[in-house]
Amino acid sequence: MTNQPRDTRVIATYNIKGGVGKTSAAVNLAYLAAAAGHQTLLWDLDPQAASTYLFRVRPKVKGGGRGLLRKRDSARDHIKATDHERLDLLPADFSYRHLDLALDQFKKPAARLRKVLAPLRADYDYIFLDCPPSISLVSEAVFEASDALLVPVIPATLSSRAYEQLEELTRAGKVGRRSGTATFAFFSMADVGRPLHLQVMERLRGIDQLTVLGVAIPTADEVELMGEERNPVNVFAPASAAAVAYVALWTEIERRLRPAAASAGS
Amino acid sequence: MSARGELFTYADAAAQVRAALPPSYGVTQAPNGPIDVRDERQKLVCRIQLRVLTGGSQWLTLAPLRGYERKCDRIRCWLEHGGVHPSWQWKQARVPMAADDPANVAVARVLERLLEIQQANLPGVLAGEDPEFLHDLRVANRRARTVVRQMDAAFAPADAARIAAELRWLGAQTGPTRDLEVLLATLDPVTAELEPLRLLLERRLVHARAEMTVSLRSQRATQLDSTLTRLVQEAAQRAPAAIGVAELAGARIRRLHRRMVRAGGAISAQIEPQVYHELRKQGKELRYLLELFGLALFDNTAVGELIAALKELQDVLGRHQDCAVHAATLRQLAPQLAAQPGGVGALLATGSVIAGLEARQAEAREHFESSFNIFASARQRKLVARVFD
């Protein structure tokens, strides 16, 4: 099989905090990308294995994270097809909790993930990285590997502080060292009925250095139900508000990542 | 063609699949859609499709999802134990026939079925997704060549020669790719030192595949199926139909068995590989005749016993031959390999791979005698004489 070079985009869902909707976004957006005809891979980097679970895959990588990082081309051997066409998964493994130690053994630890992903670019149009909630060598490597960071922000004061923290980090140049990594925030678990949420949303949208996407993901039972259904929202509740919001969010992200290809699908 | 009478539906197939798998597995089937098999985590692991060929024959294809190939092997085992026979491609080449069917008619029917299988695997071969397609195509091709060569009395000689030439052409186009695929699979998993060898072989494989693809897309290849089908049908009409299929098949099976017993008995310790190779080729032909005609026309239990003994022998001979071929290929690659980056290290490592192959070959030679003695035993010979007389 000869593979034409693809113009692959690597997208990481990232936030220092847990429970903000990273996994929900990664799973649903990756599904939508694949459903739209793109070869898509999701790498579950979180040892908690939430997205691996949602795709019904066993959270196990033979040789662990260390083995994955060590050998060029070894990621390919661990990829599993999900139940959805064109959507593959690189599963989580318990050993990922020591991934920063594993990374640290390389000369340029922060560049390692990018190296590991490089051969996969021939196979995929989109690669999603579902990150663990932390700031570590892993996140640094993620930033270097990604074309875009997608940061879910719950529009409540407490968690927006987390984002501000990240903002500071970015500005300090500690992360996103590679030029051209775009950072997009979006509101997650937003409740437009709550004045506090509206207030926070308005405030954050007003910050110039911050790109906040227009679409917000509302708090919705369907997103929680993913755990029971073990499927993306668009599979079991395509007409729900959450499903519609994810579609709109994906449309917006794709437009920003590929301004030229605007609407044409090729 | 009577195969139509046996047509079964997706629902039938799904019910059979369900009955053959452990209860923790899930089997679902969309109306007239493929059968989805889910494992104990409810993860979709393979998809089974029911194919109906123009000739009316049917088969099930089992397509594993990426990363679940091993699990699917297990599923296939369960299915086969449960009496369901899916394969990556349909391997069921047997067609119903009666002992006193005229040989030309029965043989034509068998050949048509084999051509169907050969043709059905072609898209998969061109897509290059799975080496099994190529393997199955080549098996069907070899079986067809065996039928033409062995069941000679069913054709006018000129017809047999023309059909054989077309079949041989297809076999020749696909050989190099298959050899490299098998060699690469033998080397797997590749150690770091052997990486240059793997790269070299991969490059050759890419070339071989490209050449194969060009010839399989050529006009000759595109028309091969219809050409062959026409040739087979014309040959069947022209043929000297004086003999019944069982009589002809029985005579040929006896003859092949006799030849093998004689050739194998002559193998002494210092004999050259060529003799093993010849024996293996005859063994393949005998096996195909037993499977295609023996099981359809003669005492099934006895034929099964013969096939089992033959299979043992063929395994040994196959191992012997494969090791010899691989070792020769690797030796021949040495100068090129040395010129690669990291080639010297790879050359050393290849040396020990060759040594390993030779050890396996020697081991196979040691096993030869015992498996041959079973194959050539008085009991087996009597069985052949009784069943195929």
Ligand SMILES: Nc1ncnc2c1ncn2[C@@H]1O[C@H](COP(=O)(O)OP(=O)(O)O)[C@@H](O)[C@H]1O
């Ligand atoms: N929009 C939403 N509405 C309701 N529940 C949500 C929403 N997004 C996420 N959740 C729930 O919140 C929990 C954490 O979400 P998750 O996507 O796993 O976050 P993270 O990956 O950031 O830890 C999960 O139980 C999930 O079902």
Ligand SMILES: [Mg+2]
């Ligand atoms: Mg998560």
